[in-house]
Amino acid sequence: xxxxxxxxLISQTQDDVDYLLNKKTSCHYIQKILTFWIVGLSLxxxxxxAIDNINIxxxxxxxxxxxxxKNLCQIGFNCILLILLWKSINKVTSLQERRFLKTWFIFxxxxxxxxxxxxxxxxxxxxxxxxxxxxFPMSIIINIIMLFYIHYYIRxxxxxxxxxxxxxxxxxxxxxxxxxxxxxxxxxxxxTLFSLIDIVKTYLITCILSNLFVxxxxxxxxxEQNIRTx
Numbered sequence: 340x341x342x343x344x345x346x347x348l349i350s351q352t353q354d355d356v357d358y359l360l361n362k363k364t365s366c367h368y369i370q371k372i373l374t375f376w377i378v379g380l381s382l383x384x385x386x387x388x389a390i391d392n393i394n395i396x397x398x399x400x401x402x403x404x405x406x407x408x409k410n411l412c413q414i415g416f417n418c419i420l421l422i423l424l425w426k427s428i429n430k431v432t433s434l435q436e437r438r439f440l441k442t443w444f445i446f447x448x449x450x451x452x453x454x455x456x457x458x459x460x461x462x463x464x465x466x467x468x469x470x471x472x473x474x475f476p477m478s479i480i481i482n483i484i485m486l487f488y489i490h491y492y493i494r495x496x497x498x499x500x501x502x503x504x505x506x507x508x509x510x511x512x513x514x515x516x517x518x519x520x521x522x523x524x525x526x527x528x529x530x531t532l533f534s535l536i537d538i539v540k541t542y543l544i545t546c547i548l549s550n551l552f553v554x555x556x557x558x559x560x561x562x563e564q565n566i567r568t569x
Contacts, residue, residue, distance in 0.1 A: 365433055366557045368431040370554055370557045371427075372428060372431070372440055372443075373553060373557075375427055376550060377547055380547050383416050383417070383420065384542040384543050384544070384547065386413075387413065388542055390412075409458075414458055417451040421451055428441060439492050443485070443489070446484070450481050450543070450546060453481070476512060476545075478543055478546055483506055486501055490502070498556075501549050501553065505549060512536045512539070515532065516533075519533045
């Protein structure tokens with residue numbers, strides 16, 4: 340083991356002891372794992388966005404093999420992301436952070452399961468589930484619960500603000516999704532707003548932005564603590 344690795348391990352052990360004795364929280368590895376999750380989720384969203392636009396441009400939906408391959412790629416992407424995420428969590432040396440992250444891992448699993456289910460609904464003839472998925476943004480609900488769980492560990496008000504914004508958007512988007520089909524005279528603004536809501540839900544933008552803000556705020560907190568220490 341290198342000297343730098345030994346020093347890092349000693350420092351982490353001190354943090355764990357401090358946590359056990361004084362209940363002081365550490366966020367070093369949490370920030371790294373959340374960053375990894377954001378990057379993976381962003382790549383997945385970019386992949387889906389690119390495929391959808393290529394599909395529209397080249398009219399790939401006319402080919403019978405398009406949707407099976409697309410769905411298989413999405414399922415594979417989610418499975419690989421979860422495996423890599425779990426492996427990264429198991430490499431965390433901090434006792435308290437590893438405990439937190441192993442429970443937190445449930446939320447990425449649920450979000451990925453929602454994505455996988457959306458790929459399989461057309462094959463199991465679940466019209467009700469498909470309608471429910473298109474109307475009710477489950478990923479946002481999962482994200483909100485995840486934010487409250489992160490707040491339970493970090494205890495910072497900014498996470499509650501982020502969760503509150505998500506709740507407000509959830510209510511608005513759900514009500515508007517119900518209201519939009521009832522419109523008889525659809526304006527350009529109404530169409531644009533409905534499209535934006537669909538894009539935000541489809542490409543998991545709320546999840547990505549929420550976690551990004553959490554990571555940035557955690558980083559800001561660490562900088563403030565370092566300044567105070569100096």
